[in-house]
Amino acid sequence: MLPLSFVALALSASQVSVVAVAVAPPAELFSPLVQQKVLKTAQSFPSPAQYPQYTDRVEGNWIWFTPDQWTTGFFPATLYAMYERTKLCHRSNVGDASQWLGLARTWSTPEIPLETNTGVGHDVGFLSYPFMNELTVDPNNQTAVQAINAFANHLAGRFSPIVGCTRSWDSADPTDFQVIIDNMMNLEVLFASEKLTGNHTLRDIAISHADKTMVNHIRPDGGSFHVVDYNSTTDAVIRQRTSQGYADNSTWSRGEAWGLYGFANMYQHTKKSDYLQTARRIAKYFISNIPSDGVVPWDFNAPLVPSPRPADSSAAMIAANGLFLLADQEWSVRNVTGAAYYTNAAIKIISDNTKLAWAPSWQSLLSNGTVNNPQHNNLTGIVYGDYYFITAGNELVSRGLASC
Ligand SMILES: *[C@@H]1O[C@H](CO)[C@@H](O)[C@H](O)[C@H]1NC(C)=O
Ligand SMILES: *[C@@H]1O[C@H](CO)[C@@H](O)[C@H](O)[C@H]1NC(C)=O
Ligand SMILES: *[C@@H]1O[C@H](CO)[C@@H](O)[C@H](O)[C@H]1NC(C)=O
Ligand SMILES: *[C@@H]1O[C@H](CO)[C@@H](O)[C@H](O)[C@H]1NC(C)=O
Numbered sequence: 001m002l003p004l005s006f007v008a009l010a011l012s013a014s015q016v017s018v019v020a021v022a023v024a025p026p027a028e029l030f031s032p033l034v035q036q037k038v039l040k041t042a043q044s045f046p047s048p049a050q051y052p053q054y055t056d057r058v059e060g061n062w063i064w065f066t067p068d069q070w071t072t073g074f075f076p077a078t079l080y081a082m083y084e085r086t087k088l089c090h091r092s093n094v095g096d097a098s099q100w101l102g103l104a105r106t107w108s109t110p111e112i113p114l115e116t117n118t119g120v121g122h123d124v125g126f127l128s129y130p131f132m133n134e135l136t137v138d139p140n141n142q143t144a145v146q147a148i149n150a151f152a153n154h155l156a157g158r159f160s161p162i163v164g165c166t167r168s169w170d171s172a173d174p175t176d177f178q179v180i181i182d183n184m185m186n187l188e189v190l191f192a193s194e195k196l197t198g199n200h201t202l203r204d205i206a207i208s209h210a211d212k213t214m215v216n217h218i219r220p221d222g223g224s225f226h227v228v229d230y231n232s233t234t235d236a237v238i239r240q241r242t243s244q245g246y247a248d249n250s251t252w253s254r255g256e257a258w259g260l261y262g263f264a265n266m267y268q269h270t271k272k273s274d275y276l277q278t279a280r281r282i283a284k285y286f287i288s289n290i291p292s293d294g295v296v297p298w299d300f301n302a303p304l305v306p307s308p309r310p311a312d313s314s315a316a317m318i319a320a321n322g323l324f325l326l327a328d329q330e331w332s333v334r335n336v337t338g339a340a341y342y343t344n345a346a347i348k349i350i351s352d353n354t355k356l357a358w359a360p361s362w363q364s365l366l367s368n369g370t371v372n373n374p375q376h377n378n379l380t381g382i383v384y385g386d387y388y389f390i391t392a393g394n395e396l397v398s399r400g401l402a403s404c
């Protein structure tokens with residue numbers, strides 16, 4: 001998900017040699033099916049534009065949605081990730097670079113009106129991924145520059161100086177100011193726009209949001225609340241609760257994964273040690289709450305009965321990417337042991353959950369994703385699960401820990 005330039009910062013040969021890999025990355029990461037399936041979906045571009053979000057539960061066929069959804073950026077970003085893969089892999093089995101780039105651009109285009117008119121609230125950060133990717137290919141692409149700046153302004157416009165956060169979800173009562181842990185992921189667009197415009201207010205907003213989230217969403221044990229309701233007029237915390245998790249006091253695994261990635265990313269941008277400590281605490285919770293079968297459940301506190309407790313392979317893949325990013329941060333503070341530890345934990349999560357979820361006959365790469373279990377939407381393929389599966393493969397190659 002990071003722009004390609006960050007990948008270029010990747011680890012030097014010396015790190016590769018110190019990060020001893022205890023578990024081999026699964027071969028499925030570089031299966032020919034990856035490029036075959038992604039290409040097939042990319043070539044069935046509907047007109048008017050629609051985007052795949054998740055699959056049905058039985059045959060694994062994509063279900064398509066109109067563009068104004070929080071998930072719309074993931075398929076175009078997947079195509080940019082395949083383009084990146086052609087640069088990382090010196091083999092023809094990952095497809096043709098110019099074809100991937102052409103498809104990535106084609107699939108990004110119908111997002112353009114969303115920069116000024118969208119109903120996704122805080123999720124404009126996710127929508128901006130393809131444009132951040134585009135700038136690593138062509139830093140002068142003004143369409144992408146304008147989209148990033150507009151998405152960032154949209155998110156900044158949702159900032160409340162009283163609460164100190166950007167508003168995630170709109171609510172009927174405007175004094176009910178709802179912030180979800182997922183919002184940590186959307187802060188990236190503020191840093192991207194700051195870089196383009198020099199507007200440091202955007203960074204200040206991201207820091208304020210993260211500071212507040214660190215206090216009110218992250219529990220002492222490193223678990224997290226999905227939703228915090230603040231009072232927008234008084235700043236009071238009204239309620240800490242869940243929407244997509246099992247219970248108000250449980251830890252919804254995908255939220256935990258967003259938090260892990262989000263705080264590692266905040267440390268990367270600011271070098272504030274609180275963020276590194278928080279990312280470590282979340283990582284510890286995530287890793288130590290995975291049961292012995294290695295399968296990441298949809299909620300860490302959901303009951304084991306009825307069995308099987310639905311997995312969420314997307315949470316697993318997001319967490320693996322977060323752990324790679326955290327490993328980079330450990331490396332940046334010369335913590336070689338920490339870098340090796342998180343790298344190995346990421347590979348184990350990828351390996352165990354790929355074993356469960358690899359779905360050759362489905363249109364998605366992975367099955368066993370849970371979009372929203374309280375709404376009975378479980379055990380499907382998910383577009384962001386596949387996206388983070390592919391980026392995890394790219395991360396491994398760029399670190400010299402796998403070859404394609
Ligand atoms: C610029 O980026 C946009 C969005 O990714 C893309 O649709 C467009 O094709 C790109 N333009 C050029 C000239 O590459
Ligand atoms: C910087 O961004 C903030 C938040 O979007 C905005 O209110 C402000 O006008 C911007 N400053 C400049 C100089 O453009
Ligand atoms: C927020 O506080 C104000 C002032 O005390 C009160 O009128 C309002 O009902 C509160 N909103 C919520 C959602 O609790
Ligand atoms: C959540 O609260 C319930 C009811 O108080 C309690 O039984 C349960 O153990 C709590 N779960 C966690 C994960 O703290």
Ligand SMILES: *[C@@H]1O[C@H](CO)[C@@H](O)[C@H](O)[C@H]1NC(C)=O
Pocket residue numbers: 057295308309310311356367368379
């Ligand atoms: C994984 O998905 C398969 C197929 O949908 C299902 O039969 C199985 O119970 C799932 N396992 C878990 C742990 O979610």
Ligand SMILES: *[C@@H]1O[C@H](CO)[C@@H](O)[C@H](O)[C@H]1NC(C)=O
Pocket residue numbers: 280330335337338339341
């Ligand atoms: C290195 O990282 C590990 C894992 O986060 C942590 O427990 C340890 O305290 C770190 N060591 C140093 C010197 O920061």
Ligand SMILES: *[C@@H]1O[C@H](CO)[C@@H](O)[C@H](O)[C@H]1NC(C)=O
Pocket residue numbers: 306309310373375376377378
């Ligand atoms: C998973 O979804 C199915 C079908 O929507 C539903 O019947 C089932 O109760 C869900 N599983 C759990 C454990 O909630």
